[in-house]
Amino acid sequence: MKMMIMGRMLLCLLCFVALVYGQASPDMSIMIALRDSLKSENLNWSDPNPCLWTGLGCNTISQQVTRIQIGNRGISGALTSDLRYLSSLTVFDVMGNNLTGKIPSLAGLKSLEKLFVNDNGFTLIDSEDFFTGLSSLQFVNLDNNPLRPWAIPSSLTDATSLAVFSASNCSLFGTIPDFHWRLRFPNLTALALSGNSLEGELPRRFAGSSVQILTLNSQKLSGSISVLTQMPALTNVSLQENRFSGTIPDFSPLMTSLKLFNVSGNRLTGIVPSSFTGLTSLSHVDLSNNLLQGPTPSFKAKGITLGLNSFCLDVPAAPCDPRVNALLSIVGEFGYPVIFSESWKGNDPCNSSNMWVGITCTGANITVINFEDMGLTGIISESFGRLKALKVEGRYPNFKPNVVDSSGDPDVGNHVPRPAPGSLGSSSRKNAGKIVASVIGGHFIRTAYMG
Numbered sequence: 001m002k003m004m005i006m007g008r009m010l011l012c013l014l015c016f017v018a019l020v021y022g023q024a025s026p027d028m029s030i031m032i033a034l035r036d037s038l039k040s041e042n043l044n045w046s047d048p049n050p051c052l053w054t055g056l057g058c059n060t061i062s063q064q065v066t067r068i069q070i071g072n073r074g075i076s077g078a079l080t081s082d083l084r085y086l087s088s089l090t091v092f093d094v095m096g097n098n099l100t101g102k103i104p105s106l107a108g109l110k111s112l113e114k115l116f117v118n119d120n121g122f123t124l125i126d127s128e129d130f131f132t133g134l135s136s137l138q139f140v141n142l143d144n145n146p147l148r149p150w151a152i153p154s155s156l157t158d159a160t161s162l163a164v165f166s167a168s169n170c171s172l173f174g175t176i177p178d179f180h181w182r183l184r185f186p187n188l189t190a191l192a193l194s195g196n197s198l199e200g201e202l203p204r205r206f207a208g209s210s211v212q213i214l215t216l217n218s219q220k221l222s223g224s225i226s227v228l229t230q231m232p233a234l235t236n237v238s239l240q241e242n243r244f245s246g247t248i249p250d251f252s253p254l255m256t257s258l259k260l261f262n263v264s265g266n267r268l269t270g271i272v273p274s275s276f277t278g279l280t281s282l283s284h285v286d287l288s289n290n291l292l293q294g295p296t297p298s299f300k301a302k303g304i305t306l307g308l309n310s311f312c313l314d315v316p317a318a319p320c321d322p323r324v325n326a327l328l329s330i331v332g333e334f335g336y337p338v339i340f341s342e343s344w345k346g347n348d349p350c351n352s353s354n355m356w357v358g359i360t361c362t363g364a365n366i367t368v369i370n371f372e373d374m375g376l377t378g379i380i381s382e383s384f385g386r387l388k389a390l391k392v393e394g395r396y397p398n399f400k401p402n403v404v405d406s407s408g409d410p411d412v413g414n415h416v417p418r419p420a421p422g423s424l425g426s427s428s429r430k431n432a433g434k435i436v437a438s439v440i441g442g443h444f445i446r447t448a449y450m451g
């Protein structure tokens with residue numbers, strides 16, 4: 001109590017002094033409260049006029065505080081909750097200190113352009129309305145703070161001027177919101193959200209965004225990465241150490257700026273498309289620790305890491321055995337399920353010391369392809385449903401449910417055009433729901449197409 005009274009007396013005295021000298025900053029009381037809350041031995045904040053304090057900038061006419069730049073000064077203590085009333089503030093930079101407690105809301109500071117609170121010990125953020133009204137905000141860094149888990153708030157969409165948003169290693173959870181990224185943040189060039197606990201898929205409405213640097217590594221993100229092909233400005237993509245699945249999508253040759261592409265440590269499957277390996281802008285590619293299949297891709301660039309995948313051979317661009325190609329075409333129709341890419345290693349589907357799941361051989365010939373009980377979801381079981389329906393037609397007397405085999409009448413193409421040899425499965429959902437047969441590399445294979 002005594003302290004408070006003394007504090008107030010001091011405040012009045014300072015007001016008085018400031019008035020006498022005509023120097024009063026209207027933000028003085030807020031700044032004095034901040035000074036008292038920070039342990040700022042390293043700051044020389046003693047002058048009665050805060051506009052003369054180290055690391056502060058003021059508007060020369062209004063004397064309002066426009067800049068607080070006290071990064072990397074070994075300051076500890078906490079911030080005060082009324083900083084949101086510094087109505088002319090454009091830069092707030094306290095990065096690299098030892099600050100704790102709450103990152104107070106700065107909602108409503110429509111002049112604020114830069115917010116750097118990264119590399120501190122903050123444990124709380126006023127998350128829900130944190131970005132409300134911050135329409136000038138361009139650069140944000142919240143990295144490396146031990147915050148209590150928080151989600152990206154919808155108020156972020158107020159920050160339409162965003163250029164760089166970095167919130168890595170600061171306890172974000174939940175999903176990356178499906179904002180209309182392109183329309184909401186037309187100037188966003190860097191989005192870094194790595195090392196959090198984010199999960200779910202990449203938002204589909206990343207499509208068309210201007211983001212160049214996308215850093216989302218080391219958390220629990222999953223699903224397809226195909227939306228990347230609709231982000232033409234991308235230069236650096238870091239998606240490593242997540243749970244992404246599906247294939248490396250077809251990239252347009254118009255993606256001329258992609259340099260770094262790291263998807264190491266995911267569950268990507270399928271064949272690496274030549275539209276990707278052919279991108280001439282690539283300088284660093286890391287595809288290691290996935291389940292990629294087909295031939296080892298061949299890149300022109302030097303900084304390529306491909307280790308630990310399911311490629312058929314180690315030599316770049318060496319073609320796979322025709323039986324491998326045929327089988328990959330079949331599972332390609334199902335989106336290259338992980339169950340096959342985990343099991344189908346090497347270049348010999350009939351290697352007796354390395355059984356390929358779902359495949360039965362006689363000698364070097366594949367005689368049965370059986371996708372039963374593969375734990376495949378949705379679309380696969382639906383296709384088996386169709387197969388059963390076909391059986392009801394009675395055209396294929398020896399056809400067993402959930403099994404495609406080579407016994408029985410090979411002449412199944414009555415109402416189905418047979419694919420050309422070597423093209424098995426490579427195409428055409430025209431053949432939806434039909435059973436076709438073909439001879440691949442001297443080996444007889446029959447498969448099912450789904451619709």
Ligand SMILES: *[C@@H]1O[C@H](CO)[C@@H](O)[C@H](O)[C@H]1NC(C)=O
Pocket residue numbers: 044046047052
């Ligand atoms: C602190 O700032 C005042 C002016 O506000 C200056 O006169 C003084 O020399 C400074 N002291 C140090 C140690 O920097």
Ligand SMILES: *[C@@H]1O[C@H](CO)[C@@H](O)[C@H](O)[C@H]1NC(C)=O
Pocket residue numbers: 074075076097098
């Ligand atoms: C931050 O605080 C901790 C413990 O209070 C101390 O060990 C550390 O040196 C401080 N770091 C800086 C940069 O002041």
Ligand SMILES: *[C@@H]1O[C@H](CO)[C@@H](O)[C@H](O)[C@H]1NC(C)=O
Pocket residue numbers: 144145146147169195
């Ligand atoms: C993550 O942030 C914590 C502080 O919350 C820090 O100690 C740690 O070094 C950071 N990790 C990385 C990889 O930067």
Ligand SMILES: *[C@@H]1O[C@H](CO)[C@@H](O)[C@H](O)[C@H]1NC(C)=O
Pocket residue numbers: 160161162186187
């Ligand atoms: C985006 O940047 C351009 C050019 O710097 C600027 O004119 C425009 O106002 C910015 N748009 C937004 C929404 O900030």
Ligand SMILES: *[C@@H]1O[C@H](CO)[C@@H](O)[C@H](O)[C@H]1NC(C)=O
Pocket residue numbers: 213235236259260283284
């Ligand atoms: C983007 O990747 C290139 C390497 O291909 C690297 O030189 C550059 O520093 C990266 N830029 C950023 C901002 O990470």
Ligand SMILES: *[C@@H]1O[C@H](CO)[C@@H](O)[C@H](O)[C@H]1NC(C)=O
Pocket residue numbers: 240241262263264265284285286
């Ligand atoms: C890709 O990420 C992995 C795993 O974090 C890392 O070891 C590797 O150095 C990165 N590669 C490139 C080219 O950045």
Ligand SMILES: *[C@@H]1O[C@H](CO)[C@@H](O)[C@H](O)[C@H]1NC(C)=O
Pocket residue numbers: 346347348351352353354
């Ligand atoms: C068959 O599989 C074994 C065990 O994976 C492997 O050592 C061997 O090289 C394979 N043989 C051929 C011909 O691929």
Ligand SMILES: *[C@@H]1O[C@H](CO)[C@@H](O)[C@H](O)[C@H]1NC(C)=O
Pocket residue numbers: 362363364365442443444
């Ligand atoms: C494998 O298929 C070829 C061509 O159809 C046939 O000549 C050969 O006898 C088959 N081998 C076995 C072990 O079934």
